[in-house]
Amino acid sequence: MKLKWKITTASLISALLPFLIGTWIIISMSLSNGTKQAQNLLSEYSGRVGEGISAFFSTAKSVALSASQLQGVKDMEWQRTKGNFTGFINANPTVHMMSLADSNGYVYESNSDGNPAQGGRRTANDADPNAAPIVLTDRDYFIELVTNNTTGQQRTFVTDAYVLRGQTTKNIVSSAAVVKNGKAVGIVNVTQTAIELQRQYTSLVSDFEEVFGTEAHLLMISSAGQVVSHLMYDETNKVYNDKTLDSAEFVDVNTLNPATIEAFSTLDKTKTSMISFEKDGKKFFMTKQIIDGTPFTLYLLVPQDYLLASTNAILVTSAITTVAVALILFVSIFILSSIISRPLVITEHTLNDIAKGGGDLTAHIAVSGKDEIANTGKSFNKFMDTLHGMIQKVSTSSNSMSDIAIILEDNSTSIQKDVSSIVDSISDMNAAVEEQSASVTETSATITEITKNIESLTGQIENQSSAVTESSAAVQQMVSNINSISSNLTKASDNFDNLRNASSSGKSSISNVQDLVNNLASQSEHLLEANSVINSIASQTNLLAMNAAIEAAHAGEIGKGFSVVADEIRKLAEDSASQSKAITAELNGAVSSIQDIVKATSEADKSFDEVVSQIDSITGLIKEITLSMTEQNEGSKQVLEALGNIQDVTVQIRDGSMEMNSGTKTILNEMERLANISRQVADKSSAIAVAANAIDSSVAEISKNSEINKNAIGTLQEITGRFKL
DSSP states (O other): OOHHHHHHHHHHHHHHHHHHHHHHHHHHHHHHHHHHHHHHHHHHHHHHHHHHHHHHHHHHHHHHHHHHTSHHHHTTOHHHHHHHHHHHHHHOTTOOEEEEEETTOBEEETTOOOOGGGTTOOBSOTTOTTOOBOBOTTSHHHIIIIISOTTOOOOEEEOOOEEOTTOOSEEEEEEEEEEETTEEEEEEEEEEEHHHHHHHHHHHTTTHHHHHTTSOEEEEEETTSEEEEEEEEETTTTEEEOHHHHOSSOEEGGGSOHHHHHHHHHHHHSSOSEEEEEETTEEEEEEEEEOTTSSEEEEEEEEHHHHTHHHHHHHHHHHHHHHHHHHHHHHHHHHHHHHHHHHHHHHHHHHHHHHTTTSBTTOOOOOOSSSHHHHHHHHHHHHHHHHHHHHHHHHHHHHHHHHHHHHHHHHHHHHHHHHHHHHHHHHHHHHHHHHHHHHHHHHHHHHHHHHHHHHHHHHHHHHHHHHHHHHHHHHHHHHHHHHHHHHHHHHHHHHHHHHHHHHHHHHHHHHHHHHHHHHHHHHHHHHHHOGGGHHHHHHHHHHHHHHHHHHHHHHGGGGHHHHHHHHHHHHHHHHTTTTGGGHHHHHHHHHHHHHHHHHHHHHHHHHHHHHHHHHHHHHHHHHHHHHHHHHHHHHHHHHHHHHHHHHHHHHHHHHHHHHHHHHHHHHHHHHHHHHHHHHHHHHHHHHHHHHHHHHHHHHHHHHHHHHHHHHHHHHHHHHHHHSBO
16 A cells, blocks of 8 residues: 555544544434433333223222122112112213122123013023023132132222123223122122223324324233234324224234234333334334233334434434545545655655666665655665675675585585484384383283183182082081981881781781681581570670680771671670570571671781781882992992092192292283383383484484575575675
């Protein structure tokens, strides 16, 4: 950039900067004041409208509260209080209708006679005596003032806008609880229609267009999200009107412009009284006003450009002024800088001539005048004289440096070769050390693995020793059990011998009994022939029966039947004297019984033979088991002796493995020490290699710098040769 333009730019910036700062301060203050004024205007206006609407509903609440204090209302005597309600309506133009509801929700209205058959209360069809009554127990205001008012507090409630069935006008009800003896017994309702609200609303916003122009909006929204009122400009009729309030249709807040809905949410969440937002490419200010004692909130939306029109005019004026001042300053400063820079331009041309003259240091600038620029020319001529002497000295020194550079280049080449040889030797040594270190590391790892295996083997040997000890104990227990079994078998064998002897004795007794029975049969036959000696035979039979009973007792279970027969024979013998007449029949029976006894004794004899045979078999088995147990006992003793030998060998192996483990640990420690030494040697050799490489790099750098120095000296000689000295 030329000096003239530099002077122009610097001067223009210096002159404009304070002006621009001042202008910016003015604009900022104007915007701030404009925004504050807009905020105050919106807050004041929405507050005034909100107070007016609040007063509208306060009138209805006051009427409801006053009516709820009437004794006739507390007693729920409709005919007594209906005239009072009519008086309230006539005295308050904003009230459309009043009604009274008892604790059951049955309602009586001031503008209707109701159902005469039901005392004047409203029904679904007042002309039908049996029509169902209208009940308000499900209404929100009834639930709030009666159902949930368990403490009997004096409360009021304002409902959302609604439209009665069959009507086309929106209604809003202000209710008051009727309290008697500390209990809510009903409610008084004051109904206001959209007509009364519209009348009040119109008077409050009569200057809306004058204050905010034709693009503003005023909305009243309930807590349930219903747009009750929306005042906006009608382009057709060129006037503000509220079609929402006049209509029986309900408008949900979610049907509005999304940007407006988002602004509602933002304003409700923030603590500020006004926010700025953009809708359809146009920026708006929004403020809200909560209507006390009601579920309604006012939202006022006004375009920013309308509210800040005066501020925007100030901004435009400031911008035009700034541009005009900048143009005037630019022209003035440009002319002044041209006058100042003219001598410097002449000096510049002279320097260009010197530069194009082949480096003629004897040339000088023609100087005229006595100002700062002339002094600059004189100083430049002195500089040229000084430069002439310096170039002469540089030329002489460069010749000497050229000779030194040649010598330095030769020496650096020789040193570089020697250092390269050292680096190669160190690299070979480092590789050998690394190989040795790797071998040591591998050997150490192998010894470590051997140590682990020995430790594992030691553990297994310990486990084996424990197992052998447990096996020895088990075998000893088994030997004891075998000895016990052998002893029991011996006892069992003796018992079976005794049983066999007893069986043989029983068999012998059975044979004797059989002989006796045969004799008895023979004698019975003689008795048939010798009835005269019956008493003697009976006595002998009695004695024989007693002997038979004794032998039957010896025979055990087998002799029970014989014992019974013997007992019968004894009885027959005892009774034979008194029953001689029936002896023949009795003897025949006795003969038959004796024959049965003969058969039974024969069977018993066979059974005793079978018992003896089984006893002999069992005795043989016991002897074989006893022999096997004896052999098993001898084998167990041999196993126990072998386990003792295994235990001794295991202890010896364990001691040997522990000694091997100790030795391998010593070897491992030595290998680790050797590995550390190898690593130290490798580290030292690596450090030496690094140092040698650094020396080699330094020598190479010196050689390179020597070459550069040589070239630079040549260049310097070439440059100094170009100057005319």
